[in-house]
Amino acid sequence: RQAESLGDRAAELATADTTPGQILGATATPSGPSSLGVLPLGVAGLALGLLVAVPVALTRRTAPTAGIGDVGGLGSINEAAVLDGTRDPRPQDTWDIAALMLKLPSEAPADSGYTxxxxxxxxxxPGTALAEALxxxxxxxxxxxxxxxNEGKLARGWPTQRKQSTWGGEVVVIDSSELTSDALKVTLAxxxxxxxxARSVDxxxxxxxxxxxxxxxxxVDVALTVLLPQRGERL
Known part of the structure; x- marks a missing residue:
C-alpha cells in the first residue's frame, strides 16, 4: 500500500511544472561589499546625532528660564530686597521676616493711613499672610x-483721598493677586x-x-520681593 501511495505521488510530481522562471545571468562573486562603508556611515550617524541632540540641548537650555527657579533668577526681576522663604519650615516665618524687613512708619498717618x-x-x-504678620x-x-x-473704580482713581481718610492710623494691605490686568495692578501701585x-520658584x-x-x-519701586516654594510644596 505504501508503494502504491508513493507511486501515485511520484506521478503527480512528474507532471508538475517546476520551471521557476528565466535565468538572466550566471552567478558571480560580488565585486564589493553591500554596506556603505565606514566613512559614509560615520557621516550619516553624525548628521543624525546633530538633528536629535541640538533640539534637546536647546530645550534643556531654555527650561530653567521658564520659571523663576531661585533667588538668582530674581536678579533681572527686582533689584531691591529679596526674601528667600523657600527653606522656611513654616510660611508664617517667611511673612514675619517680610513684615520686619519692610520699612514702615512707626505710626500710620492719621488722615490717610499707610497703603x-x-x-x-x-x-x-499673600495679602492675608502679610496682614496677619503685621x-x-x-x-x-x-x-x-x-x-x-469694581475695575472701573480702580481705573478712575480708587482709592480716592476720601476713601483713604477712612483708613487713618491703619496699615492697609491691598491684595492685587486676583486682578487679571497688569495695567490695573500698576495703576493701583x-x-x-x-x-x-510674592512669587513662587515655579x-x-x-x-x-x-x-x-x-x-x-x-x-514705582518694589520694596520687597518674597520668594516662595513651589505651589505643590505649600499645600
Missing part, C-alpha cells in the same frame, strides 16, 4: 482684596506707598519680569 500693594501668584493669598507685630492692619473692587511682590519668570518692567516704567 501697601501686595501681588502674588493666584491662590497664594498684626502679630502689633500694627493696626486692614486687609482689602482689590478683586472685589502708583497710588500706594509700597509694593510687595512661577512664570517672563510674566514676573513684564510686571516688574511695567512698574519701573511708571516710576
Amino acid at each position: 501697601l500693594v501686595v501681588d502674588g501668584s493666584v491662590g497664594t493669598q 498684626r502679630r507685630r502689633g500694627r493696626a492692619v486692614r486687609h482689602v482684596d482689590a478683586a472685589v473692587i 502708583t497710588r500706594c506707598d509700597q509694593v510687595v511682590l 512661577d512664570d519668570a517672563l510674566a514676573a519680569r513684564r510686571l516688574r518692567g511695567l512698574l519701573r516704567a511708571q516710576g
Whole structure:
C-alpha cells in the first residue's frame, strides 16, 4: 500500500511544472561589499546625532528660564530686597521676616493711613499672610482684596483721598493677586506707598519680569520681593 501511495505521488510530481522562471545571468562573486562603508556611515550617524541632540540641548537650555527657579533668577526681576522663604519650615516665618524687613512708619498717618500693594501668584493669598504678620507685630492692619473692587473704580482713581481718610492710623494691605490686568495692578501701585511682590520658584519668570518692567516704567519701586516654594510644596 505504501508503494502504491508513493507511486501515485511520484506521478503527480512528474507532471508538475517546476520551471521557476528565466535565468538572466550566471552567478558571480560580488565585486564589493553591500554596506556603505565606514566613512559614509560615520557621516550619516553624525548628521543624525546633530538633528536629535541640538533640539534637546536647546530645550534643556531654555527650561530653567521658564520659571523663576531661585533667588538668582530674581536678579533681572527686582533689584531691591529679596526674601528667600523657600527653606522656611513654616510660611508664617517667611511673612514675619517680610513684615520686619519692610520699612514702615512707626505710626500710620492719621488722615490717610499707610497703603501697601501686595501681588502674588493666584491662590497664594499673600495679602492675608502679610496682614496677619503685621498684626502679630502689633500694627493696626486692614486687609482689602482689590478683586472685589469694581475695575472701573480702580481705573478712575480708587482709592480716592476720601476713601483713604477712612483708613487713618491703619496699615492697609491691598491684595492685587486676583486682578487679571497688569495695567490695573500698576495703576493701583502708583497710588500706594509700597509694593510687595510674592512669587513662587515655579512661577512664570517672563510674566514676573513684564510686571516688574511695567512698574519701573511708571516710576514705582518694589520694596520687597518674597520668594516662595513651589505651589505643590505649600499645600
